[in-house]
Amino acid sequence: MAISLDEVRHVAKLARLDLQESEVMSLQTELNALLGHFSDIQALSLHDLEPILHASNLVNVWSDDFVAPSLRRESALKNAPVSKAGLFLVPMIIED
């Protein structure tokens, strides 16, 4: 299983990474090296084995429903690169 340059570009698009062409090339080499190592689990026969998603044995953890103070708006906005009128400001998404 090998990954093509076009696939690298496609995955980068899914991951929202605007990669330089040189990075696309080097990542292709690295990903293929890693995929080569992944072959050790491809060969196993695992059909019915139940996968585990977590090391935790907890199920259905409930917490009490109560009103408590949360982060203040100005604290939440303090690290934003751009904010306006108490809101995070993002580039326009819908054209007028």
Add this chain to the structure above:
Amino acid sequence: MITSLTAAEIATKLRTKELSAPEVTQAYLDRIASEDEKYGAFLAIDGERAMAQANEAQKQLDAGTATALTGVPVAIKDNISTEGIETTCASKILKGYIPPYDATVIRKLSEAGAITIGKTNLDEFAMGSSTETSAFKLSRNPWDTSRTPGGSSGGSTVAVAANMAPVSLGSDTGGSIRLPASFCGVVGFKPTYGRCSRFGLVAFASSLDQIGPLAKTVEDAAIISNVITGHCSQDSTSIPDSQISISDLKKGSLKGMKLAFPKEMYGDGTDPAVREATEFALDELRREGVEITEISIPTIPLGVTTYYIIAPAEASSNLGRFDGVRYGPRSEGQGHIDVVAKTRADGFGHEVKARIMIGTYALSAGYYDAFYLRAQQVRAMMTQQFNDAFKEFDLVVSPTAPVVAFPLGAMSQDPMQLKLLDYCTIPANMGGFPAISLQAGFAHGLPVGLQLMGPQMGDEKLLQAAFAVERVFETQRKSPPIP
């Protein structure tokens, strides 16, 4: 010298008034100021704030309300949120980020009167095993400054090994506490998954991440664990507290203890000198009455592959939040999606991009069953095999790492070689098991760590055994050649 004391010794001297809290904090701040240029352990220091905390701690000491950590400085890995102190994860994408809240472990440390002495260097977002992927600086091993301290909690480990903090916090996703502990000859403890709240730990791979201490002694590791563990309503995977008895810790005996040594723990990449040092250490334990049985856990060699599917998959999702909207710098672009993609391309370093890419690929349509699902099946099988071993044996023992600390830059050309460093540590994260690394010998003049692993929730028994093992190696224990 104050800075060569253990946390337990400092706490005692503070209570007997032999030392004062401001004096202790000042001694560490002075040492960091004079020595850290050589070691590169710290990313941020807030001396004023630390001294203010020390003055508060002294009030508690004077009032007789001190706890086991009151007035003791603690260094914090820079992926753990500290209100008011820059927290970057050693990434340009979080440069300038000042958390508006404390991580639960930080809140607990503050409530116990501990002093936050500074934030320490790490591999960017904890992704690496040598602290070399940090966007800001290299950290150096106090045993030989031309070598890596290991990673990803390299800065926290160096801080302890070079006497710039008596104890520190790290995080461990695939070995990031235990590997640097092994390379720097200190104690590194990863508690059972869920024992420490992850609230405020910047998420890497949520099903594997666990906060834990780095320390000079097992006793110090236990003292700090007792403060930071416990259920927290903001992390639903955190489990109810069960304190480790420090007095019972010291009563543990090795006689009749049954340890399992999985033969697969010597992988292809094991340095023969590390193997020799490990065998020597195991023989010493046998002489103390420990029964060590060689067993087979066939899934161990699949750990690295499994990890490099599961961890990047979770990371690709967790790191989606870095989009230049709520924190971090924002790059220029045409429209929202382009701004996000350029912000992330400019802000993340190469290793982080590589892991986001592999994770996105492994989760994408058509590949999910082949990679992610299979990896989770192998994870289930590995966990079962370890659980079976724990039915028959008290603990599992192995080297912590297949090699000793290597020269900085030596593995940058071979990313796969670097990934194999976590070969022996990954299984504990996969199964959520507690595990600890202790200095237990030397190879090439550098420390070799011995790893002990216990069943889930077996932290107390594990630390008792570790305390007894530590005493066996006490006479041959060495400290790095630091001023």
